[in-house]
Amino acid sequence: MRDPEQAPRIHDVAKLAGVSVATVSRVLSNPSIVAERTRLAVEKAVAETGYTVNVMARNLRQQQVGGVLALVPNLANPFFSSILAGIADALREEGLSLLVLDTRRADTGSPTGGIRSYLTRSRADGLIVLDGSLDPALFSQPSCPPVVQACEWIDGLAGPRVLADNAAGARFAVEHLLGLGHRRIMHVTGPSENTLSQSRAAGVAQALAALGLAPVARMEGAFTLASGHAAAAALMAEPERPTAVFCDNDEMAIGLMAGLQARGLRVPDDVSIVGFDNIEMAAYANVPLTTVRQKRAHLGRRAAEMLLAHRAAPKLDEELILPVELVIRQSTAPLQGA
Amino acid sequence: MRDPEQAPRIHDVAKLAGVSVATVSRVLSNPSIVAERTRLAVEKAVAETGYTVNVMARNLRQQQVGGVLALVPNLANPFFSSILAGIADALREEGLSLLVLDTRRADTGSPTGGIRSYLTRSRADGLIVLDGSLDPALFSQPSCPPVVQACEWIDGLAGPRVLADNAAGARFAVEHLLGLGHRRIMHVTGPSENTLSQSRAAGVAQALAALGLAPVARMEGAFTLASGHAAAAALMAEPERPTAVFCDNDEMAIGLMAGLQARGLRVPDDVSIVGFDNIEMAAYANVPLTTVRQKRAHLGRRAAEMLLAHRAAPKLDEELILPVELVIRQSTAPLQGA
DNA sequence: GCACTATATGTAACCGATTACATCTACTAT
DNA sequence: ATAGTAGATGTAATCGGTTACATATAGTGC
Numbered sequence: 001m002r003d004p005e006q007a008p009r010i011h012d013v014a015k016l017a018g019v020s021v022a023t024v025s026r027v028l029s030n031p032s033i034v035a036e037r038t039r040l041a042v043e044k045a046v047a048e049t050g051y052t053v054n055v056m057a058r059n060l061r062q063q064q065v066g067g068v069l070a071l072v073p074n075l076a077n078p079f080f081s082s083i084l085a086g087i088a089d090a091l092r093e094e095g096l097s098l099l100v101l102d103t104r105r106a107d108t109g110s111p112t113g114g115i116r117s118y119l120t121r122s123r124a125d126g127l128i129v130l131d132g133s134l135d136p137a138l139f140s141q142p143s144c145p146p147v148v149q150a151c152e153w154i155d156g157l158a159g160p161r162v163l164a165d166n167a168a169g170a171r172f173a174v175e176h177l178l179g180l181g182h183r184r185i186m187h188v189t190g191p192s193e194n195t196l197s198q199s200r201a202a203g204v205a206q207a208l209a210a211l212g213l214a215p216v217a218r219m220e221g222a223f224t225l226a227s228g229h230a231a232a233a234a235l236m237a238e239p240e241r242p243t244a245v246f247c248d249n250d251e252m253a254i255g256l257m258a259g260l261q262a263r264g265l266r267v268p269d270d271v272s273i274v275g276f277d278n279i280e281m282a283a284y285a286n287v288p289l290t291t292v293r294q295k296r297a298h299l300g301r302r303a304a305e306m307l308l309a310h311r312a313a314p315k316l317d318e319e320l321i322l323p324v325e326l327v328i329r330q331s332t333a334p335l336q337g338a
Numbered sequence: 339m340r341d342p343e344q345a346p347r348i349h350d351v352a353k354l355a356g357v358s359v360a361t362v363s364r365v366l367s368n369p370s371i372v373a374e375r376t377r378l379a380v381e382k383a384v385a386e387t388g389y390t391v392n393v394m395a396r397n398l399r400q401q402q403v404g405g406v407l408a409l410v411p412n413l414a415n416p417f418f419s420s421i422l423a424g425i426a427d428a429l430r431e432e433g434l435s436l437l438v439l440d441t442r443r444a445d446t447g448s449p450t451g452g453i454r455s456y457l458t459r460s461r462a463d464g465l466i467v468l469d470g471s472l473d474p475a476l477f478s479q480p481s482c483p484p485v486v487q488a489c490e491w492i493d494g495l496a497g498p499r500v501l502a503d504n505a506a507g508a509r510f511a512v513e514h515l516l517g518l519g520h521r522r523i524m525h526v527t528g529p530s531e532n533t534l535s536q537s538r539a540a541g542v543a544q545a546l547a548a549l550g551l552a553p554v555a556r557m558e559g560a561f562t563l564a565s566g567h568a569a570a571a572a573l574m575a576e577p578e579r580p581t582a583v584f585c586d587n588d589e590m591a592i593g594l595m596a597g598l599q600a601r602g603l604r605v606p607d608d609v610s611i612v613g614f615d616n617i618e619m620a621a622y623a624n625v626p627l628t629t630v631r632q633k634r635a636h637l638g639r640r641a642a643e644m645l646l647a648h649r650a651a652p653k654l655d656e657e658l659i660l661p662v663e664l665v666i667r668q669s670t671a672p673l674q675g676a
Numbered sequence: 677g678c679a680c681t682a683t684a685t686g687t688a689a690c691c692g693a694t695t696a697c698a699t700c701t702a703c704t705a706t
Numbered sequence: 707a708t709a710g711t712a713g714a715t716g717t718a719a720t721c722g723g724t725t726a727c728a729t730a731t732a733g734t735g736c
Binding site: 364 | 721723725
Binding site for chain 1: 343345388390391392393394395397398403405412413414415416418419420422423426427430435436437438439440443444455456458459460461479480481563566567592593595596599618619621622623624626635
């Protein structure tokens with residue numbers, strides 16, 4: 001006798017409906033091949049018992065997990081969470097769920113285990129990697145599920161990628177500053193090993209080179225408010241003080257604004273500032289921030305879609321570059337005395 | 339013959355090591371009960387084959403999923419993502435993974451399916467609910483896994499909860515303003531049906547009642563920058579303009595500051611402002627924001643720990659109230675002319 | 677030397693679905 | 707009337723582990 005508290009199994013439904021388990025399974029997964037009469041009886045039995053499939057059993061049999069794992073460097077960072085929202089959206093439409101792993105924290109675990117133990121077909125049907133600092137060797141195990149890189153990317157790791165057009169965005173930002181007459185432009189970057197930083201630096205160099213210029217100053221930050229704040233001191237210390245700054249993200253730009261204002265400099269009168277990302281706060285900063293818009297949720301969605309397509313028909317090395325656009329607000333102004 | 343591309347199974351390891359599958363399983367899960375000699379042989383075979391357990395098969399047999407599902411109202415909201423980070427941390431230590439479901443988006447799906455289909459023991463070993471607006475009936479199915487409510491809570495849903503001390507935080511904030519001499523205090527709230535809003539409103543009322551006062555104005559916001567910005571207009575429209583505002587979260591407070599400054603009012607000279615949450619941006623706002631600190635990652639961690647404890651030994655209706663503290667920065671000042 | 681116990685390992689049932697294959701029925705074509 | 711076929715359903719193998727139970731071996735006490 002079976003404990004009535006237990007969740008009903010397909011067998012219970014079958015018995016109640018007077019059919020075999022196979023028929024019940026068919027009603028649930030492919031109703032069109034079973035006779036109307038039978039189907040109705042089974043549906044009634046399902047309703048009466050309150051049966052729902054045991055997802056684990058189905059997954060085992062079908063050799064799939066029903067979920068995609070996202071590797072994020074820092075889950076608490078709002079930048080990533082809106083990408084995740086886009087990913088979750090696209091996955092749910094396909095009946096897949098979203099698993100999340102914070103790589104910075106997981107890393108600290110046992111050296112052999114840690115992240116690696118999650119990179120198996122038995123744990124996820126696919127991987128979306130948002131952390132460009134991971135070792136490409138992690139993904140070379142034969143049991144590693146299909147991978148799509150999004151936002152950041154890993155040098156030496158092939159496979160599809162979805163990226164924002166970082167170089168173009170940086171170029172737009174700097175061209176905007178140049179157009180306002182600025183020539184002494186500082187670049188507050190992300191960590192130098194970060195792939196985003198690198199491609200944004202390339203965009204900056206490109207825009208400046210068109211006029212035969214180079215950044216008068218560069219400071220390496222960490223994409224944080226605090227590092228932007230610290231950049232204010234660096235700016236003041238420059239012998240030829242920059243009149244404009246491009247920051248690799250909005251958080252650093254906002255931190256920088258706060259730091260400059262605390263030192264008595266005014267934005268945009270004394271210094272023009274451009275950020276990157278267009279986080280929600282950018283529009284509500286003390287001085288609304290001119291920045292480069294990047295559609296993060298959309299990027300996440302495209303990454304998930306690409307993963308699903310890639311699973312169906314592997315397309316190596318497809319690279320999707322999403323457009324970005326400059327949003328001009330009030331943190332930039334023509335060079336004084338120009 | 340087995341396709342050598344396939345992931346090795348426990349059977350392959352057993353054959354290579356010259357032992358039974360049971361022994362291999364024991365080496366992996368409970369090494370102490372197998373002889374040293376045998377253990378070494380098995381470990382060698384595991385290394386040679388590159389075997390890793392099939393998580394789905396193990397989970398099916400052990401009747402567990404290996405993951406906990408967090409229900410969040412809005413994944414893109416940084417407020418929730420740092421709670422998730424805390425949850426993920428605590429779960430990983432127990433070998434569990436974090437599944438995420440964005441309830442606002444999932445809601446829009448089929449009425450019968452949607453969220454409900456995720457609330458099954460076969461999909462998650464436990465639930466952490468961060469959305470107080472959900473229907474308690476969702477969790478009454480017999481197959482629903484153990485639930486812990488965190489941060490927000492659902493009226494009519496019993497079970498353990500982890501909350502910040504919202505009433506005390508609001509009281510601290512208002513007492514601080516009263517102590518600075520302010521008497522005309524406005525309260526910018528979250529949505530009135532939100533449980534957080536309700537308990538914060540209670541704290542506000544309590545603090546004011548001690549002096550026989552009531553809020554001179556109240557405006558219902560949506561926890562967003564935009565609604566805080568809109569509150570600036572409401573404040574200006576008051577016949578007796580408030581000299582201080584308590585906002586139910588930092589985002590609204592920052593939006594409000596921006597709105598007031600755009601209208602020529604100065605913070606804190608003309609209006610003092612207190613927020614709630616202590617998001618990172620609070621310290622870097624144009625005027626650093628006085629606010630109530632709530633340790634979000636810690637709250638998430640405690641929620642996960644409570645869930646794990648609850649699974650082991652169900653403790654109904656345990657309620658954990660985490661302390662909060664006032665962080666005084668520069669957005670509050672003594673009443674002018676007091 | 678014998679019974680008994682502890683330790684180590686193997687055998688096979690089991691978790692709960694899906695699905696290849698077998699079977700049965702009813703109908704069509706010759 | 708008979709074979710052939712399509713459609714509906716049942717039977718049982720299968721996914722890949724874990725673990726209760728059985729068995730074998732070595733060690734202990736009297």
